[in-house]
Amino acid sequence: MLTLAWQTVKARTGGFAGAFVAILCGTALVAACGILMESGLRGGVPTQRYAAADxxxxxxxxxxxxxxxxxxxxxxxxxxxxxxxxxxxxxxxxxxxxxxxxxxxxxxxxxxxxxxxxxxxxxxxxxxxxxxxxxxxxxxxxxxxxxxxxxxxxxxxxxxxxxxxxxxxxxxxxxxxxxxxxxxxxxxxxxxxxxxxxxxxxxxxxxxxxxxxxxxxxxxxxxxxxxxxxxxxxxxxxxxxSAAEFDDVSRTKSILAILAGSFGGYAVLVAIFVVASTLALSVEQRRREFALLRAVGATPRQIRRLIGVETTVVSVVAGVAGSLLGIGVSQGLRAAFARIGVVPDDFALSISPIPLVAALLIGVGAARLAAWSAARRPSSINPVEALGEAAVQKRDAGRIRLAIGWALVGLGLGATTLPLFLRGQLGAAMSVMAALVLIIGLALTGPRVIGAAVRVIAPVLARSSGVSGYLAAANVLKNSRRLAAAVTPLMLAIGFAVVNYYSQTTFTAAVGQETTRSITAGHVVTGVAGVPAEVADAARRLPGVTATSLVRTQVITASRTGETVEVQSRPANGLDRTAGGLVDLGVVSGSLDDLAGGTVALSDSHASSEDKKIGDTVEFWFADGSPAKLRVVATYDHDLAFGDYVLSAADARAHTTAGMDSAVLVRASDTTALRGLTDRYPGLQVTDRVAAQDRDAERTQFLLNLVAVGVILGYVAISVSNTLVMSTAARRREFALLRLVGTGRRQVVRMMRTEALLTVGLAAVLGSLVAAVPLAVLAVGLTGAPLPSGPITVYLGALAGAAVLGVVSIAISTRLSLRAKPIDAIGMRE
Known part of the structure; x- marks a missing residue:
């Protein structure tokens, strides 16, 4: 069987090229994520202050x-x-x-x-x-x-x-x-x-x-x-x-481990999806070959085994090359992360065989799983019906596939409502996950959804576009599964790009709006490396000045569901009890006047989820990992601006390495009274209250997401082009037959151009809908309005990029397929 499979692969290199490219790129992406994860555990920079210490x-x-x-x-x-x-x-x-x-x-x-x-x-x-x-x-x-x-x-x-x-x-x-x-x-x-x-x-x-x-x-x-x-x-x-010496290295190792885990999860999911669709298309194009094997006595098991062995051969070769390519991809990601300030410039990646072998196994495993799924139909047809079955494409998907697809669509629609209950970054992440589930569900139900759409569009095409429109309409009506295979990756590219970008811009805009409303102080005092804690006391002693320390920090919480313990890092802030007139937290119960050492204020949503009320004790860990057990004195609404926990400034400051304030919020009738502070403490700056919005972390996270999503979209773009070229190139005999019966070359080109525009149009509509639903719900949950925040040019650019990619891929492969003489092409094997 191995010999037969190898001979088949060598004889059909063009047919297996698409699967090879999909597995190669997918394995490279997974290998790069593995290298980043390993670097988060073992990478670093050369130590300096501890170079002589063992x-x-x-x-x-x-x-x-x-x-x-x-x-x-x-x-x-x-x-x-x-x-x-x-x-x-x-x-x-x-x-x-x-x-x-x-x-x-x-x-x-x-x-x-x-x-x-x-x-x-x-x-x-x-x-x-x-x-x-x-x-x-x-x-x-x-x-x-x-x-x-x-x-x-x-x-x-x-x-x-x-x-x-x-x-x-x-x-x-x-x-x-x-x-x-x-x-x-x-x-x-x-x-x-x-x-x-x-x-x-x-x-x-x-x-x-x-x-x-x-x-x-x-x-x-x-x-x-x-x-x-x-x-x-x-x-x-x-x-x-080096992690013990340099705090940025320690943070980098933690970020890389977390990022590679989440990014790698998306990468594996997208890679499996792309490889499965590519292999399914490849197997579908060989249905005549498998039908003939069934007709001459091949058993279903032999067909499945042949497809499995062929896939293993291709996936092993592509996986080995992809794993090695992953080293270069990881270096490119490291350089991109360094450029946006996520990792230090001198941070070295740790490269070992472990992530490369793991990526190879994942690539081969994904290919074998896809091959098993794709081989079920060609291996199960009745030998008597084989040639007839092969001649006409089955018009609808199987019942199990449709059932799973509609279930995923329902699950995705249900998941889009989560941001109404989960505010913050988690809600934005749930929007992305909901969109991905919807895309997979629509991919499985694609033949049914696309079939319904083309039954409406095809008559219009046939009446309005002459011979080319009539031919295109006939093709899409009879081959809705082929059209669905072309629409799906384009839909994935549009939906994934749009929902990832606008979920972040919407979240950032919501945080900015709420912070602007919440900080009522007129000015903010900041420093080069923090603000000494005594500055707030000095400011309060000035005539006509009210001031409070602001300490930006984090807390770590744990929640138990059955036997599972979920640990989460949450943003928090430290304020003085004098902050009442300088910030508006939207207090629901209690009072910030009671905020002192040993107490905490909770966001109302978090207090409800933890079943905490005024006077209860809440347990968590401070930013340095020290356990905390504090009494709740207030609950508030403005958690986007101040996180789920507001501590006393003294408690928050005591558990930071620097032991200083992040800023001092000030209300002064005359700013000249603050000039003495800047003279006494060099490096202090007094600016308006907008400066109190620390956006560096949000900007870095936004750029980080763009880089990660950009890499995945690059892979999706390759798969889109790959799928469209494979699908179009497989129609050489169809083009030859059309030309032999009198259809002109230009008419065939116009027919394919019409099909390309229809493919891009359906992908744009479905991709936009997939993104619009979760984004609208996210926007309602964060800002109260259904319109996501962010420039519309990014959305238009995503549509334009997908359109160019789809039209160009189909156009090039069509012209290449038409280069052969019709009489020669009609005799070619599929």
Missing amino acids: VVVTGDRIVRPPGADVLAFEHAAEQPGILAALAARIAAVPGVKAAVPQRTFQAVVVGPDGQPLAGKPSFGHNWDSAVLAPFTLKEGNAPRGDEVVLDSALAAEAGVAVGGEVRVMTRSAPVTHRVAGIAEAPGRARQAAMFFSEAKAAELAGRADQVSAIGVLGANADRVEEALKGERVTVSEGADR
Whole structure:
């Protein structure tokens, strides 16, 4: 059977080319997602501050509730501290030469112009930890008292030398320090560093009993883990040390793992869908061949086995090539993500055989599943009816297929209502999922839906477009399944592109509208690397000024459904109890005046889903993974602007690495009263209240979705062209017969142009409907109006792109098919 299958593949390379391309591109996409996921677990950048440390111990950022499975976890947004006393326990581990605690805190040098130096992220450390890089003194001596040691690049930027003075701002107004020395470390630094004495570093870090990390010299990670068993710590070695050092690397690894999982899920689903439709079309085009095999005695099992072996041969070759191509695709995605700021420029992907082999297995498995489905009909026809059955295409789909298709359409329509109950990003994601389910359902019911449409359109074509219109109408009436096969991928491209884009723009617009309504303060104070907490108190002491701290943060929640535990990261904000006149949260019950340490306000929708009311206790985890148990003092409506949790500013700030405010909201009768703040705290800016809307995260998420969707749409576009070319090229004998009976070449071209326009028109209508329903419901749920937000040019561009792709693909393949002489083409095998 293998020999026969291989001979068939070699003899019908053109027929198998479409399946090869679909599997190749699908496997490459899945392999790229696998590489991104593995990089989220094992990738990184070269470590610098811990280059001399064999092992680095940091606080555990993984939040996994008790009883949750291995996949039910969230990554804490902030780096938790660890007990300084753990250094002594680590030092006692056999083989450990030294366990060096490191304190890390934000520290910015104020330049000669009175403004903070902003060349690189800048941090302060204790001098003892300099050995972990190692930093060595180039000039001067170790810091004592209020002295500081600067790295050489920072000293040059600040224009100071040993013995000079430099102003450093940490979590308060700048303080002048004497420069005791200048240090250097090997390699190119991603961060600027300054070192203080042990006592001064502990004071500036603000947590005397905690340190940021412990670097271990001469140790085995397994031994250190054993010694710290039961502690909430992470023990890192090798490339993982960079995640302990650089917060952006830690975030990147988490984002890549999550993104690759969700993006990979879509990619696998779309790949299976495309491969299945391509293989089904390929098998359908060979129905005469299979009919003849049945007529000469081949059994159904032999037909199914032949198709399966042929598919395996093609899919293995395409899968191997696609897996290798996935390396290039992953590098392209990494470059795109770096360009939009999702990953650092120097973040290196981790490439191993695991994702490549997994992609190969998924590609081959998807192809075999598609082959099994496609082989059922040609293998089950009666030998006596074989040739007759092969001569005329079956006009309708099977009952099981239709039943599944209509069920999916119903399920998709039901899923479109979810954004009415699930607000926020989750509701937008549900709209995309609902559209995808609708597309699959319409693909399965395509022959029935397209057949009904063409029965209405065909008579109009026949009367209005002359001979070409009559021929096109006759073709689509008798071959609605072939038309449906051409419409489906175009519908997928239009619907998927439109719903993905406009779901994000609608969500972003809704957040912006609600934030504008919710922030009633006249001005906002922001800083280069945050705002010191004392700024809000200083502002409140000014005459005619009301102010509140605003701390943007996250919380992690867990909900249990039966035996399943769902863990979710949610946006949250910290406010002072004086925020009542500066923000409008749409309070439903309780009062923000009661918001103090140990209390929390919940969005009304979240409080209802959790069955919480005023006075109840709610449990979750702070942004650094610390457990929280707070009392509910208020509920509110404006959850798009402020998330599901509003904490006291002190609680939110205490669980951030920087320990500072994100902004200070201010209402002042005279803005000149705030000028003293900007003079006292360099880098502060006073702007109007619109600046309080932090859109960086939303913009990054939007661009990230565009890149991910763009890659999938690229694959869909290839499959669209592939399907249309295959479908048209298979009609060479039909074109030859038309020409032999007197139809002119131009009439055949016009006939195919009419069919192409009909294909594109039906795809545009169905794709628009598939996107319009979930988008309208999403818009109603978010903004109260049924019209999605965003420029209409994107929708028109999606339609135009699909139209050009469809018309050009059909036109080119038609002209190529007409190049042969009719008398030669009519004798060609199918």
